[in-house]
Amino acid sequence: MTTPAAAPYPSEHVPTTGIPNGKLGVWLFLASEVMLFATLFTTYIVLRMAAPSWPAGWEVLNVPLATLNTVVLITSSVTMVLAYAKACERDRAGFYRMIGLTIALGFAFLVVKAFEYGAKFHHGHFPSTDIFYAVYFTMTGLHGLHVIGGIGFNVYLALWAREHWEHPLFIGRVEYGGLYWHFVDIVWIFLFPGLYLL
Amino acid sequence: MAVPHSEPRSSEHGSGFIDKYVFSVDHKVIGLQYFFTSCFFLIVGFAMIMLLRWQLAFPGQPLPLIGRLLPMTWAPDGILMPEFYNQLGAMHGTIMVFLGIVPLGVGAFGNYILPLQIGAPDMAFPRLNMMSYWLYLPGGMLMLLSFVLPGGAAQSGWTSYAPLAIVNPGQTVWLLAMVVIITSSLLGAVNFIVTTLNMRAAGLTLGRLPIFVWAQLVTAILLLLAFPPLEAAAVLQLMDRIAGTSFYLPAGLVVAGESLKVAGGGQPLLWQHLFWFLAHPEVYVLILPSMGIVAEIIANGTRKPIFGYTEIVASMIFIGAMSFIVWAHHMFLSGMSPRLSNFFLVTTMIISVPSVAVLTCLVWSLKGGSIRFTTPMLFSLAFLPLFGIGGLTGLPLGLTVTDIYLHDTYYVIGHFHYVVVTGTIIALMGGTYYWFPKWFGKQLNDFWGKIHFWGTAICMNGIFFPMFIQGLAGVQRRLYDPTAQLHNLSTQPLNVVSSVSAWLLFLFQIPFLVNIVYTIFKGKRCEENPWRATTLEWACASPPPHGNFERPPRVYRGPYEYSTPRAREDWTPQHVPS
Numbered sequence: 001m002t003t004p005a006a007a008p009y010p011s012e013h014v015p016t017t018g019i020p021n022g023k024l025g026v027w028l029f030l031a032s033e034v035m036l037f038a039t040l041f042t043t044y045i046v047l048r049m050a051a052p053s054w055p056a057g058w059e060v061l062n063v064p065l066a067t068l069n070t071v072v073l074i075t076s077s078v079t080m081v082l083a084y085a086k087a088c089e090r091d092r093a094g095f096y097r098m099i100g101l102t103i104a105l106g107f108a109f110l111v112v113k114a115f116e117y118g119a120k121f122h123h124g125h126f127p128s129t130d131i132f133y134a135v136y137f138t139m140t141g142l143h144g145l146h147v148i149g150g151i152g153f154n155v156y157l158a159l160w161a162r163e164h165w166e167h168p169l170f171i172g173r174v175e176y177g178g179l180y181w182h183f184v185d186i187v188w189i190f191l192f193p194g195l196y197l198l
Numbered sequence: 199m200a201v202p203h204s205e206p207r208s209s210e211h212g213s214g215f216i217d218k219y220v221f222s223v224d225h226k227v228i229g230l231q232y233f234f235t236s237c238f239f240l241i242v243g244f245a246m247i248m249l250l251r252w253q254l255a256f257p258g259q260p261l262p263l264i265g266r267l268l269p270m271t272w273a274p275d276g277i278l279m280p281e282f283y284n285q286l287g288a289m290h291g292t293i294m295v296f297l298g299i300v301p302l303g304v305g306a307f308g309n310y311i312l313p314l315q316i317g318a319p320d321m322a323f324p325r326l327n328m329m330s331y332w333l334y335l336p337g338g339m340l341m342l343l344s345f346v347l348p349g350g351a352a353q354s355g356w357t358s359y360a361p362l363a364i365v366n367p368g369q370t371v372w373l374l375a376m377v378v379i380i381t382s383s384l385l386g387a388v389n390f391i392v393t394t395l396n397m398r399a400a401g402l403t404l405g406r407l408p409i410f411v412w413a414q415l416v417t418a419i420l421l422l423l424a425f426p427p428l429e430a431a432a433v434l435q436l437m438d439r440i441a442g443t444s445f446y447l448p449a450g451l452v453v454a455g456e457s458l459k460v461a462g463g464g465q466p467l468l469w470q471h472l473f474w475f476l477a478h479p480e481v482y483v484l485i486l487p488s489m490g491i492v493a494e495i496i497a498n499g500t501r502k503p504i505f506g507y508t509e510i511v512a513s514m515i516f517i518g519a520m521s522f523i524v525w526a527h528h529m530f531l532s533g534m535s536p537r538l539s540n541f542f543l544v545t546t547m548i549i550s551v552p553s554v555a556v557l558t559c560l561v562w563s564l565k566g567g568s569i570r571f572t573t574p575m576l577f578s579l580a581f582l583p584l585f586g587i588g589g590l591t592g593l594p595l596g597l598t599v600t601d602i603y604l605h606d607t608y609y610v611i612g613h614f615h616y617v618v619v620t621g622t623i624i625a626l627m628g629g630t631y632y633w634f635p636k637w638f639g640k641q642l643n644d645f646w647g648k649i650h651f652w653g654t655a656i657c658m659n660g661i662f663f664p665m666f667i668q669g670l671a672g673v674q675r676r677l678y679d680p681t682a683q684l685h686n687l688s689t690q691p692l693n694v695v696s697s698v699s700a701w702l703l704f705l706f707q708i709p710f711l712v713n714i715v716y717t718i719f720k721g722k723r724c725e726e727n728p729w730r731a732t733t734l735e736w737a738c739a740s741p742p743p744h745g746n747f748e749r750p751p752r753v754y755r756g757p758y759e760y761s762t763p764r765a766r767e768d769w770t771p772q773h774v775p776s
Contacts, residue, residue, distance in 0.1 A: 015396040021322040027387045032426045039430035039472060043445065046468055128442030131463030131634060138437055138445075 076105035229310030255697035314735035317399025337378035360446030401753035413490030431472035490624030499575035500567025513552035542637025546596035573647035577628025588616030609669025640721035653706030660699030
């Protein structure tokens, strides 16, 4: 502890609720993200109900590629949990392996998605083509941005670990990154059947 | 635990000017940044409506003095163009709500006062707090900048109804700026909730929180859950504008004689639903912090505990929850199913009950009090009847039958502005007088404060009361030239009354602004706790140093222990052991 004049407060504030500030903050942030995607899903339902006809997802979209992407993303959630576990066990090499795999799988998801988009553009299907493609591109596009954000945070964790492996907040941050990454995964779990299979 | 390994807190302060006053992580500096920035936006938004009100009072006549200074595309020969008139109207609403009042009530007052009232050294996430401000400022500047960009500012009303907003120029920048501002609000909301729940001083249970803190907590929850839908809706409208989608556009639209080349299949009503799903909770985001401020000042100014603390807090929480299921009362005439209207009619009548309960408790708090008619107290006392008028005039709008007649008339404008101007802004002005000694250690001049109060209160009524009469006479809102319709002519003189009151209101703000600037630079230091207040923000120095309190305060009692029997003085602070 330092002198009272320099640091009048204990540097470790004890949270009143017992939940660390960061964890509570991430959960609240995820609550607002739920509202964001809930709005998009509601929009989808409203537009689809009102449409005189709606194409079946599996006939116009590439289900095998999307299934592959689902597997990729679920696997990345598993590696994310393992990265957290390795961080808790203080297994540094294991942590780098797992967070690296998570990042790689995130990129793999984006690459597959890019091929999917490319094929659609090649066949002349754009967001402006019809309301189905408007919904498809907007929802998957916004989800893709969230994947990019998640990859960004995981890269930050991997870089931060080099200097701050012993930092008391390190394990917590890995956990918060994991919470967010699982959320991104869960959104896809709804998007996949909602857009491709229904 | 060693200090360098802790979260960056107030101890991590730079000493340079940039670190201290520009990119500060101190909640007090950020609060004042919010205060001055939102005051700037309030003045800008007010200036816009003062221009607009010239056209309403004297349609088609050249604007005197400043008319010649405006560009030809806005006002040739000093006569306002209809497009410019529409831009002024849309931007007035947007700026006042999203860049003026919310940042003042939440960003400024919440940021500065809330951590002090819960005995915290800072917000839970100081850097997030800084980022929130530094998103708000560029977002607001982008919004203002849109006036000089090709196509001009947004001109489809602050509600931006589709499909009009999608085909009108200027909307793209509005949407981009809104996304930035919403993100800023979301970061703030997370920060406020975590701070309130996690950073409280020892002994400060939820039941001992000042009402202002409760109000900020409920407000933050509303912002957190209601803003993302508008963000999504704005993204969809942005897609409609720049990617050629048609989320809000049905097929077969004809604009200016030409059929619109879009795929169609969209729902214009969807925008209204998503917009009002935010914008009704937003009304409570505007009013709840003000109720909190008024409760603080009334307890202090009557020297007695607030009447019905539990009832006020419960009502605020109930208002917050209900505010998510009343939105479609803005849409009774939109073509929505009448059966749906009945549901929203009932919920609207229900939500008026807790609002009346809060107001009743505040009025009843005056009973038996030993009232000090200080400047902040005058503003708070004026809040009670004026907000009451605003609230009660809302009931005929919430009932479907009367709303058919009143919808989109000046009655709506009058109602809304009674709530937000004579309610919220009056309370925020009172809060400024009340907490100014906390911010600067100096007290605003009381004489000029009272001049400011009486001028403001009278002029505000002069602006908005005539609007009820106009609305009942059937004058529609958003008219460029009210005299173009015969039935408006009988109430046209009232437009002159409103406009002159608006310009006078501006004159009465000059003593306020001069008072603030003069006191900051030339004012004498006042006592640490000039109002003899009990809450925790007065348990530290004024203005508080970085880290706020000398040592972590401990709380022994509820927030409003005034005139306790057998106590030595008529106020017993929360942090003093008995």
